[in-house]
Amino acid sequence: MDDDLELRTFRVGEIRAELRELRIRDDLEGMLEGTPYLHRRFRILQLEKRLAKSQGLYVHDLDRIRADAAARVDTWLPRARVEARLSAPWLPDGVVEDGHTELSVVWFQQPGADPFGRLAEILRPLDWTALARFEADFD
Numbered sequence: 170m171d172d173d174l175e176l177r178t179f180r181v182g183e184i185r186a187e188l189r190e191l192r193i194r195d196d197l198e199g200m201l202e203g204t205p206y207l208h209r210r211f212r213i214l215q216l217e218k219r220l221a222k223s224q225g226l227y228v229h230d231l232d233r234i235r236a237d238a239a240a241r242v243d244t245w246l247p248r249a250r251v252e253a254r255l256s257a258p259w260l261p262d263g264v265v266e267d268g269h270t271e272l273s274v275v276w277f278q279q280p281g282a283d284p285f286g287r288l289a290e291i292l293r294p295l296d297w298t299a300l301a302r303f304e305a306d307f308d
Contacts, residue, residue, distance in 0.1 A: 179255065179289055184297035186255040186272065191284060196250040196277065205245045209238040212246065216275065225302030229276035229291045247277040251284050255292075261303055270301035 176187040200208070213235055216228050234246070256271045272295075278287055 177285065179292050181255070181257070181272070181292045181295050181297040184257050184259050186257040186292070186297065188253060188288070189256050189271075190252075190254040191288075192252045193284060194250045194252075195280075196246060196248055205243050206238060206241050208246060209234055209242070213238055223302070225271050225300065226273045226275070227295065227300050229274060234277075247279045249278050249280045249282070249284075251276055251278060251287070253284075253288050256304075257297060257301070259297060259301070261298070264303055266305050268303055268305040270297070271304050272297060272301040 176189070178185050178187055180186075196212070197208075203211075213231075216231060220226055220228065252273060252275045254271060254273045256269050259270050260268065261270070274288065274291060276287065276291060278284065
């Protein structure tokens, strides 16, 4: 296979996962007014709502963002919101159907910073088996 067509592979604890999707968005797009505090509160509400609805989502530094909001920190979150979706062939114990596991990771970083290097740093200490969700394969 041509090297240009292979997916990027990342180590997540003991699991090797393939990057399936990476999106970078301007996190301030569409904001007409606000403050760093309100921006953090709004992001926390959005992210907590997503976390409550879905397994297989990890928000990097969410506790720090919460603490900054509680302290009413007056600096903006980094402007780029990045979301990566990864998959691995690892299956939880007891699963007998065909499928794979997936994990989505969300973090904030400065525009222009290397998202692949940052993703590798974030993933390395995580426990895939505790965070990922099972997705059945459909034939």
